[in-house]
Amino acid sequence: xxxxxxxxxxxxxxxxxxxxxxxxxxxxxxxxxxxxxxxxxxxxxxxxxxxxxxxxxxxxxxxxxxxxxxxxxxxxxxxxxxxxxxxxxxxxxxxxxxxxxxxxxxxxxxxxxxxxxxxxxxxxxxxxxxxxxxxxxxxxxxxxxxxxxxxxxxxxxxxxxxxxxxxxxxxxxxxxxxxxxxxxxxxxxxxxxxxxxxxxxxxxxxxxxxxxxxxxxxxxxxxxxxxxxxxxxxxxxxxxxxxxxxxxxxxxxxxxxxxxxxxxxxxxxxxxxxxxxxxxxxxxxxxxxxxxxxxxxxxxxxxxxxxxxxxxxxxxxxxxxxxxxxxxxxxxxxxxxxxxxxxxxxxxxxxxxxxxxxxxxxxxxxxxxxxxxxxxxxxxxxxxxxxxxxxxxxxxxxxxxxxxxxx
Numbered sequence: 001x002x003x004x005x006x007x008x009x010x011x012x013x014x015x016x017x018x019x020x021x022x023x024x025x026x027x028x029x030x031x032x033x034x035x036x037x038x039x040x041x042x043x044x045x046x047x048x049x050x051x052x053x054x055x056x057x058x059x060x061x062x063x064x065x066x067x068x069x070x071x072x073x074x075x076x077x078x079x080x081x082x083x084x085x086x087x088x089x090x091x092x093x094x095x096x097x098x099x100x101x102x103x104x105x106x107x108x109x110x111x112x113x114x115x116x117x118x119x120x121x122x123x124x125x126x127x128x129x130x131x132x133x134x135x136x137x138x139x140x141x142x143x144x145x146x147x148x149x150x151x152x153x154x155x156x157x158x159x160x161x162x163x164x165x166x167x168x169x170x171x172x173x174x175x176x177x178x179x180x181x182x183x184x185x186x187x188x189x190x191x192x193x194x195x196x197x198x199x200x201x202x203x204x205x206x207x208x209x210x211x212x213x214x215x216x217x218x219x220x221x222x223x224x225x226x227x228x229x230x231x232x233x234x235x236x237x238x239x240x241x242x243x244x245x246x247x248x249x250x251x252x253x254x255x256x257x258x259x260x261x262x263x264x265x266x267x268x269x270x271x272x273x274x275x276x277x278x279x280x281x282x283x284x285x286x287x288x289x290x291x292x293x294x295x296x297x298x299x300x301x302x303x304x305x306x307x308x309x310x311x312x313x314x315x316x317x318x319x320x321x322x323x324x325x326x327x328x329x330x331x332x333x334x335x336x337x338x339x340x341x342x343x344x345x346x347x348x349x350x351x352x353x354x355x356x357x358x359x360x361x362x363x364x365x366x367x368x369x370x371x372x373x374x375x376x377x378x379x380x381x382x383x384x385x386x387x388x389x390x391x392x393x394x395x396x397x398x399x400x401x402x403x404x405x406x407x
Contacts, residue, residue, distance in 0.1 A: 003036075003037050004037070004108050004109075004135060004137065004328075005036075005037055005039065005108070006038070006039065006106045006107065006108030006109065007038065007039055007040040007041070007042060007105055007106050007107050007108065007109070008027075008031045008038045008040070008041050008042065008107070008108070008109035008110075008111065008322070008325075009042040009043070009044060009051065009056070009105070009107050009109070009110055009111070010024065010027045010028070010031075010041070010042070010043050010044070010111045010112075010113065010141075011043065011044035011047045011048060011050060011051065011078070011111075011112050011113065012024065012044075012047055012076040012077075012078055012079070012080045012113045012114065013047040013048065013080055013081060013082075013083075013112060013113065013114035013115075013117070013118035013121065014080060014082060014114040014115050014117060014118050014143075014144070015080075015115070015144070015145070015300060016074065016075045016076045016080055016300055016301065017074075017143050017144065017145050017156070017157030017160065017161065017300050018074045018157070018160045018161065018164075018300060018301060018302055018303045018305075018306050018310075019143075019156055019157055019159075019160050019306060019310050019311050019314035020075075020076060020113060020143045020156075020157060020314070021070040021071070021073045021074070021075075021076070021077045021403065022070060022071050022156070022310075022311045022314035022315045022318070023113050023141050023143060023156060023314045023315065023317055023318035024043070024070050024077060024078065024113065024318065025067060025068075025070040025071050025315055025318065026314070026315040026316060026317065026318020026319040026320075026321075026322075027111055027113075027141065027318040027319070027321060027322055028041060028043070028059050028067055028070075028318075029067065029319075030318065030319040030322040030323065031059075031109075031322050032059065032060075032061055034322070034326060037326060038109065038322075038326075039106075040058065040105075041058070041059040041060075042056040042057065042058055042059070042105065042107070043056060043057040043058075043059060043078045043405075044056060044078065045057060045078060045079050045407070046078075046079035046080060046081045047079065047080050047081040047083065047112075047114075047118075048081065048083050048085065048112075048121060049081045049083050050078075050079070050081075051098060051101055052094060052097050052098065052101070054101055054104075055407075056105075056407070057078055057405050057407050058407070063405065066403040066404060066405055067403070069394070069401060069402060069403035070403050071311060071315070071391065072303055072306075072391065072393040072394060072400070072401070072402070073303060073402040073403045074300075074301040074302070074303035074402070075301060077402075077403050077405065078405065082117070083121075084117070084121075085120075085121045085124045085125070087124070088124065088127070088128045088131070092128075095124075095125070095128045098125065098128075099128075099129070099132060099134060102129075102134065102136065103134075107136065108135065108136050108137065109136070109137050109139075109322070109325045109326075110122075110125060110136055110137070110138045110139075111138075111139050111140075111141055111318075111321050111322065111325065112125075112138075112139075112140055112141065113140075113141040113142075113143055113318075114140070114141075114142075114143060114144070115142070115143060115144035115146065115148070115149060115155070116144070116148065116149060116356075116357070116358055116359065116360060117358070118140070119140045119142075119149070119333055119353055119356045119357045119358075120357040120358050122138060122139075122140040122333070122353055122357075123140075123331065123353035123354055123356075123357045125138055126138035126330060126331040126353060127331075127354075130330075130331075136330070137325040137326075137328065137329065137330045138330055138331055138353075139321045139322075139324055139325045139329060139330070139332055139333070139334065139350075140321075140332065140333035140334065140353055140356070141317055141318055141321045141333075141334060142155050142156060142317060142333055142334060142335070142336075143155060143156050143157045143314070144157055144158070145157045145158055145160075145161035145190060145197055145299065145300045146158070146190070146191060146192065146194050146196060146197060147194065147196035147197065147361075148193065148194035148196065148360040148361050148362065149333075149356065149359075149361060150351075150355075150356055150359045150360075150361045151333075151335050151351040151355065151356060152333075152335040152336050152337075152351070153335075153336050153337055153338040153346065154336060154338075154386055155336075156310060156313055156314035156317055156336075157300070157310070157314070158196060158197065158310070158386065159307040159309055159310030159313075159386035159387055160302070160303075160305065160306045160307045160310040160311070160387075161190075161197055161200070161299050161300055161302075162196075162197060162200035162203065162307075162383055162386060162387050163200075163305055163306070163307045163310075163387035164295075164298070164299050164302040164305045165189055165197060165198075165200045165201050165243075165295065165299055166200050166201060166202075166203035166204045166210075166387060167204070167305060168187075168295065168299075169187065169201045169204035169209075169210055169211055169241070169243065170204035170207050170209045170210065172185060172187065172241065172293065173204060173209035173210055173211070173241050174209045176239055176241060177209075177239075181238070182234075182237065182238040182239025182240075183239060183288070183289040183290060183291060184230060184234060184239070184240045184241075184242065184279070184282055184288055184289070184290040184291075185239075185240070185241050185242065185290070185291050185292075185293065186242045186244060186275040186278055186279050186290060186291070186292050186293070187201070187211070187241070187242065187243050187244070187275065187292075187293045187294075187295065188244055188245075188246055188257075188274055188275035188292065188293070188294045188295065189201065189243055189244065189245055189246065189295055189299065190245075190246055190295070190299055190300070191216075191217060191245040191246060191247050192217070192246070192247040193217055193247055193360050193362060194217065194218070194247075194360055194361065194362045194363060195216030195217050195218055195245045195247070195362070195363050196363060197245075197299065198214060198215070198216055198243050198244065198245040199214060199216060199363060199367070199375045199379055199383070200383055200387075201214055201243035202214055202243075202374065202375045202379065202380065203380065203383060203384065203387065206380070210241070211241045211242060211243040212233045212237070212240045212241050212242065213229050213230070213233060213240065213241075213242045213243070213373045213374065214242075214243045214244075214373060214374045214375060215242070215243070215244045215245060215248055215372075215373060216245055216248075216363060216368065216372075217245045217247035217248055217249060217362075218362050218363050218365075218368060219368060219372040220249060220250060220251040220253075221248045221249060221250055221251075221256055222250070222251065223250075223281065225372075225373075226278065226281075227281070227282075227285070227286060229371075229373050230242070230282060230286070230288070231286065234288060242278075244274055244275055244278065245274075246274055248274050256274045256277060256278075257273040257274030257275075257277060275292040275293070275294060276292050278290075279291065279292045303393060303400065303402075304393055304400060306390070306391040306393075307386060307387045307388060307389060307390075307391075308388065308389025308390055308391045309344075309385060309386055309387070309388050309389050310386065310387075311391045312389075313336060313346065316348060317334045317336065317348065320334045320348045321334050324350055329350060331352060331353050331354070332350040332351060332352055332353060333350065333351050333352075333353055333356050334348060334349075334350055335348065335349045335350060335351050336348060336349075337349055344385035344388075363375075363379070366378055367379035367382070
């Protein structure tokens with residue numbers, strides 16, 4: 001195959017994770033090591049918006065120290081965005097602008113790091129460039145703490161967020177036993193349609209200090225059953241620790257915690273408040289003292305508690321994305337496949353973007369207990385390897401050191 005010599009552009013999109021910058025590290029270092037083909041490496045500032053606005057960081061080996069720090073930096077070091085690209089057959093404006101930018105900078109490799117909606121953007125760009133005959137390789141780099149991308153065993157970002165959730169639940173549970181009079185504590189965890197991250201709270205129970213009840217969006221939520229579950233657990237223990245997903249829905253599919261009615265660029269409701277609503281019910285209807293904890297952005301930003309497995313795999317999907325592109329792959333997303341055997345091992349593959357875009361993978365029924373208020377051992381065995389190992393961050397004057405890039 002004839003080498004496609006030109007420049008590479010990489011971008012981050014959607015909600016950050018504590019290891020999305022590790023994927024950036026994988027992309028950037030692999031691209032810089034192929035200078036015979038990839039002449040310049042650009043990174044979009046605030047995702048696809050950066051490309052449309054001709055707003056880039058230019059990477060070089062002189063940035064080595066900051067690039068190394070990407071492995072320990074949370075958030076999106078280069079900025080992210082939630083920007084929905086229209087169907088180019090209905091509105092070609094953004095695509096014409098992108099084509100102009102790609103030609104101006106001789107962009108021949110486009111790598112986009114994100115979740116479901118980001119893979120949709122990636123797929124649309126791949127389709128358009130093929131439609132107009134512009135030679136380019138478009139590859140998706142997976143990430144999301146929600147762990148809901150299809151065709152991959154798990155998604156970079158989930159393992160570290162799961163590690164944070166499990167350890168935080170353990171700390172909360174241990175704090176609760178300090179007092180002679182117990183109460184109900186409801187911890188609200190991210191997860192719109194898929195409850196993978198909320199389910200990770202169950203891992204705390206392996207230490208003997210975990211949640212008594214877990215409620216996932218995969219199971220229709222009944223207020224009456226919830227009250228019965230709490231009454232039973234609280235009556236036995238005089239305290240009760242509960243993990244709930246922000247995306248809980250009732251039997252009619254109505255979100256329990258969607259109080260604002262606001263939506264983002266992709267039409268998703270802004271969630272939050274389900275824990276407060278449930279605590280109010282317990283306080284007012286059952287006269288049980290309750291408190292709430294919303295983990296919020298901490299569960300995706302806790303770089304001090306990264307899983308080494310997660311960091312290693314995040315780097316590798318970035319590297320593989322570049323390698324696949326250089327081998328001529330176009331319109332695909334990098335995937336992770338778990339190999340059979342007692343020892344945890346994976347291999348990397350690829351899946352067409354058109355099969356990935358806008359599809360959410362939820363927790364299978366076999367991983368949810370029969371009462372719908374917890375998980376089975378199958379989930380525990382699935383999740384445990386993903387939280388293993390530590391990636392100690394560098395500190396300066398007692399504070400973590402994160403990467404900083406200048407344009």
